[in-house]
Amino acid sequence: MPGAPNAAPPPSRVQNAPPTVAPAFRTAPTVQAPLPAPPPPRRENLTPLAVGAGVVAGAVIGATIADLHNQRREAVEGGRTVYHEPDRIIIRDPSGQTYVRGNDLYRFRYGARDIRTETLGGETRTVVVRPDGTEVITVVGADGRLLRRIRRDSYGREVIIIDNSYRDPRAVGGFYVDLPPPVVSIPYDRYIVSAEEAPPEVIYETMVAPPVERIDRRYTLDEIRYSPTVRQRMPSIDVNTINFATGSWEIPPDQAAKLQVIADGLNRAIQQNPRAVFLIEGHTDAVGNDVDNLSLSDRRAESAATLLTQQFNVPAENLTSQGYGEQYLKEQTDGPSAINRRVTIRNITPLLNGGQASLPPPPPGTAPPR
Template identity: 40%
Template sequence: AVAVGSILDNGDEVVSNSGDRVVLQDNQGNLRVLKNDDALLRQPGSQVQTETFGDGSTRTTVTREDGTKIITIRDANGRVLRRVREFADGSRVVLFDDTEVAEPVDIASLPEAREQAIVVDTSDEDALRRALTEAQARDVGRTFSLNQVRQIRKVRELAPELDLDAVTFATGSAAIQPSQAEELTSLGRAMSAIISERPGEVFLIEGHTDAVGSATYNLALSDRRAETVALALSEYFDVPPENMITQGYGESALKIPTLDAERANRRATIRRITPLLRQAVLDN
């Protein structure tokens, strides 16, 4: 286990370790959370094999009962670098690839964020499917690494977000009620249909908190909330977990600007980030 106070190779300091998640702080005071992304991929009946290389990087292969393999490469610090879905017939789709050095992001050159949340009836499967499919990221003439999308707010805000209004969380909790899970039915079916047609689609599930509590605690809690929603979509509605990226952003994106306990801020959102990522390639 990584001890609180230890410094990683990239200079980040470990400021919290709850066992399932580690919160890091960089030299500018920015916080980010790391966890084992493969936990979402481990479905009942799957076989998991992890190889560790001399530089500390790893390759984890999850083999499902139908012969599908999900191959994930991560660096020595645990950051996910590459994920490939290999079908039983040998064809492969690269979902994202951060193994190459990404072009630096000039934040000042990116367009200002605009209010562009997708407004759609979340019980209307066809409307959700159209909205998610047609949601276009703002064209800035380049693509980004997954890490840049995850960690740079102005980058991920290039993609419209869908606010999951039907799912909010109790204070200090990452659990969703059965009735709320049912509200995800249309979204789950829409996502499954989209991914069935285009296996390279990638969705970012974001978790958020209100402003009550410490920033470190809220960051880890919001990350669990994102994972809870992704697990519900996968387990109940068969959305392939490898096509979902989960990330918590704590109290950094309050829907209602208040320091008080506000249930509307304890929420989850989703973005279709495929257009932002390096283009997925289908190998036959």
Template identity: 40%
Template sequence: MTEEKGKRVEIAPDENVRDRQRPQGVNVLRELGDRVILQFNNQTIVESNDAPRMHRGARNVYYEDLSGGRRREIVERDNGIQIVTIRNRYGDVIQRSRITPEGREYILSYVDERNYEDDGDWRDPGDDLPPMRLNIPRRDYILDSEDVEDEGDYYTFLEQPPVEKVQRLYSIDEVKRSARVRDIARRVDLDTLNFEFGSASISDEEVQKLDGVANAMEKLLKKNPAETFLIEGHTDAVGTPEANLALSDRRAEAVAEALTNAFGIPPENLTTQGYGEEYLKVDTSGPNRENRRVAIRRITSLVAPVASSEN
């Protein structure tokens, strides 16, 4: 991650997501605060900036330009740990590692850029996969937190491998953008975590409901410090689709913040994405608490080379 020589950027790059370079055919529909709504290939997504989470508590952050329009970000923490992230010209995370003061590198995500077949397009890598066939019971594929009787169930569920063979490594952003690829990983639905209508804030009482899943994450991270968890935000169908995308993204970010601040889960092991009203759990156009939810997937096998080779 650090061997390639880069050119130091003295001024931090503009972190306004609206100003990012994007592939041809990607259009900005709306800017909602610090979120941008994009449209491409008949898909609408929300894009945000994870820098505030990654930089919190850092003693130093600097950037280096690399060949091919890539940029390397180095976050140095007070304990000597470095978080090194390489993004391509469009801001997609293609590599991320945690490097200890002793020089040991844990690869959190890595993708071979040659898998981006057309450099001028964002394509769905799920198009290369056959239709999904789930040959296990639903309860073994989706864990509803309201059905959890023992907190150890979270760990037992999350430690299981993907439900089908991983064909190749994907970038974190490819996983976020592809429903078919995400569905390879099992899902925990945090049904017991309540969001008020139109709100992304979590009360202290609600934060405590994350205790079980946070303990499972901590246990998994002790075995493999390079685990990556995707936190998905969802809304009900009240309001405009664009506003719901931004709201759901803030909900996912709020859960990630709570997992870090209250339970000590490192921010680099968490990635977030909002999906708005696209995947309703209860098919209704009215207000519904079950649709205002967050889900968690362990996506390590999709984005990290060592984990992928083991499954």
């Protein structure tokens, strides 16, 4: 397969199966306009959550995919079929490709002292104020798309974590980037790392590892989320220490503690680089339909991100999540598979900043929120 590492995984080791790109993603989507923005959280759903009162599911009642069926509605918008759920949407392109969009703001309210939202000049800014006075500022445009995410400490010092307001002139447009698969020259078990087998130092080294190929420009968060061969330029960690029950996104308490090593590596990497951004990817097995599986996988990724913050103090703003349903099976089976019900983690910072050690300044006339 193109982009596969030099050392083939042992044939008996299903968890080391090579990364795949679903056939639907080998060509550009039929409708190349930007994807619809995720639904903004209602004001009551952004009420600060006290420590110890964490909620994973946001506006959703229940914790299985079957609970969502009565809360989902279908509409045709801009040539796409859009399935609306209380806290996210699933989009089906006319070609049959499907995508899910959620909203990170649900996770940010945990432990907050205050949350305020204001609209200025067509931009909506949600400011989450933490007990120590630190503010996490999320700026979205008039179309609902993320422009910037900034952390400002109590002294007014700012760290720009995500800057989507700058568009690289080499970007073609839309949200899908058609790149050839990367040529991976590092050992396979350092390209896709098994959390169950890797020592803590290897997990940390993977979280700060450079791209496997040179990054030639900055990519937006949407381009990273929805372009497989862009993401594949960064090593990943297969969090196979936790698995999910069929149809559920809950992480059982006896498995939650297994995220300690992952959390330690994330906190260490973020301490080294406060601008680091990690993508948590959710997956399902092939049982069920694609709409259910995309929603379910997105909730699994969000559950892992939420738990990492609530139980292990990983800064919520340095994490983002995305579900991929059954598009990337590790065990090639149409039946139930615990191996396929999983999450993976990768550092996407070099993709966001074009491989630079620090973000370039915003274009002239673009000022951070005050």
